Each structure stands twice: as C-alpha cells, then as structure tokens.
Amino acid sequence: MNAIEIKNLTKIYVKKRLIRSKKFLAVDNLNLEIVQGEVFGILGPNGSGKTTTIKLLLGLLFPTRGDCFVFGEKVPSLLAASKIGYLPEIPYLYKYLTAREILHLYGSVSHINDQILEKRIEEVLELVKLRAEKDTRLGEFSKGMLQRVGVAQALLHKPKLLILDEPFSGLDPIGLKDMREIILQLNAEGDTIFFSSHIISDAEKICDRVAIIYKGRLLRIINVKEIEHGKLEDIFISEINKADAGK
Ligand code: ADP
Numbered sequence: 001m002n003a004i005e006i007k008n009l010t011k012i013y014v015k016k017r018l019i020r021s022k023k024f025l026a027v028d029n030l031n032l033e034i035v036q037g038e039v040f041g042i043l044g045p046n047g048s049g050k051t052t053t054i055k056l057l058l059g060l061l062f063p064t065r066g067d068c069f070v071f072g073e074k075v076p077s078l079l080a081a082s083k084i085g086y087l088p089e090i091p092y093l094y095k096y097l098t099a100r101e102i103l104h105l106y107g108s109v110s111h112i113n114d115q116i117l118e119k120r121i122e123e124v125l126e127l128v129k130l131r132a133e134k135d136t137r138l139g140e141f142s143k144g145m146l147q148r149v150g151v152a153q154a155l156l157h158k159p160k161l162l163i164l165d166e167p168f169s170g171l172d173p174i175g176l177k178d179m180r181e182i183i184l185q186l187n188a189e190g191d192t193i194f195f196s197s198h199i200i201s202d203a204e205k206i207c208d209r210v211a212i213i214y215k216g217r218l219l220r221i222i223n224v225k226e227i228e229h230g231k232l233e234d235i236f237i238s239e240i241n242k243a244d245a246g247k
C-alpha cells in the first residue's frame with residue numbers, strides 16, 4: 001500500500017467579486033504516488049500549488065476534482081488524519097509559552113493522556129534536539145528552533161507520515177543542517193516524509209524522489225539517485241524554462 005496516492009487532483013479557487021467571480025487554477029490534474037518509507041519532495045517556485053496540494057491531502061480544502069488517499073484511506077478521513085503529522089508553512093506558536101508548555105497544549109488538544117504525553121514530550125524534544133531549551137520561552141527562540149518546535153508538535157501522536165510545508169524556509173546553514181538531519185532520522189525510524197520546498201539543494205540532499213511542479217502541473221518526477229549529484233537545480237530550472245516556452 002502506498003503512503004499517499006493523488007489522483008487527477010484539481011483545485012480551482014473562486015474569488016468572489018461584486019459582478020463576476022474570478023477563477024484560478026491552482027492544482028491542475030495532479031497524479032502522484034508516494035511509497036511508504038520514502039522521503040519525497042514537491043519542488044516548485046512560489047505559487048506553484050504546493051501548499052494547496054498539501055491542504056488537499058490533509059482534507060483542509062476540498063478538491064474541485066480528483067481524490068487523495070493516505071494509507072489507502074480516502075481523504076477526508078479521521079483515520080488518515082490520525083496517521084499524519086503536519087508542519088504548516090507558518091506554524092502558529094505562542095511566544096510567551098515555553099517549548100514544553102506549547103507541546104503540552106497541542107498534546108492536550110489532541111486528547112493524548114497526560115502521563116503518556118509527558119513522556120512523549122521528552123521524546124520529541126530529544127528528537128528535534130531541543131531538550132536543553134525546553135523551559136525557554138519561544139519568544140527567545142531562533143527561526144530554526146521555532147521550526148523544530150513545529151516539527152516536535154507534528155510528531156506528538158507518533159504519525160507514520162510527516163507532511164512538512166516548506167521546512168527549510170528562512171533557515172540559516174546550521175538550521176538547514178539540523179532540519180535535514182531530523183528528517184533523515186525520522187525516515188530511518190520508518191516514517192514516510194512528504195515535504196514542499198522551493199529550496200532545491202536541501203531537497204536534493206535528503207530526497208529519494210522529487211516532483212517538479214509549476215503552475216499547478218506536474219512537470220517531472222526525478223529519482224535523485226539517478227542524477228549526477230548537484231545537478232537538480234539545473235534540471236529544475238531547465239524544466240521551468242521548457243514549461244514557460246510551452247514545449
Ligand atoms: P505554493 O505553496 O507553491 O507557493 P500555493 O498553493 O500557496 O502555492 O498557491 C498556488 C496559487 O493559488 C497561487 O497563485 C495563490 O495565489 C493561489 N491561491 C492560494 N490560496 C488561495 C485562495 N485561498 N484563494 C485564491 N487563490 C489562492
């Protein structure tokens with residue numbers, strides 16, 4: 001069974017105007033299959049439909065056409081949702097709380113039993129290398145640390161599939177390396193990772209496969225092991241140029 005199946009997925013946003021409503025095709029007949037145990041990246045310039053695709057996968061948006069399946073369950077499904085950990089593009093974290101307090105808050109909202117939760121919070125803080133800073137207020141955290149709190153939050157209920165929306169965005173080189181290591185470690189422990197990025201070099205370092213998407217369309221799927229190391233960015237740019245030239 002695949003971790004994710006996306007079939008003929010299409011999303012048209014309708015912006016209501018006074019006289020006529022305006023339609024925008026954000027995801028255009030997308031088909032993708034993500035195998036269990038993979039690290040898979042969807043890469044595309046801003047506005048390509050990555051976040052929309054992720055929200056459709058999570059059941060946060062309804063598709064105009066097509067379907068998504070998570071571990072064989074058709075989205076929206078509570079069972080599917082319970083197997084997914086999600087890092088939003090802009091995680092909302094209260095800056096006056098400490099890392100431990102915010103994880104407690106998220107855990108309580110997901111109805112995790114208190115004793116289990118305490119132990120799990122320690123485990124996820126260890127996983128994202130924030131144990132030493134667990135009692136520091138988030139207002140004092142760097143962007144990279146906040147991003148790791150976001151990942152810790154996504155891991156609380158032990159999901160089998162992690163969906164990360166732009167996990168590398170805005171990180172410095174140390175933050176990027178930490179994030180890559182965390183993703184690879186979670187993958188080594190058996191999780192499937194699906195993430196979006198417009199930062200190609202970091203995706204190349206950790207992905208088994210990537211999909212290049214542009215203007216809502218799948219341009220190409222690449223098995224990263226089959227290309228020369230460091231070439232993904234060139235391939236990415238050439239695919240986008242070809243699409244723009246209408247080839
Ligand atoms: P990405 O994550 O690849 O940057 P998005 O999925 O956020 O792309 O957006 C794809 C396109 O859909 C963009 O052009 C964006 O402006 C448009 N879009 C996103 N959300 C909405 C919305 N709620 N209403 C109308 N258009 C939207």
Ligand code: MG
Nearest residue numbers: 050051052089
């Ligand atoms: Mg986005």
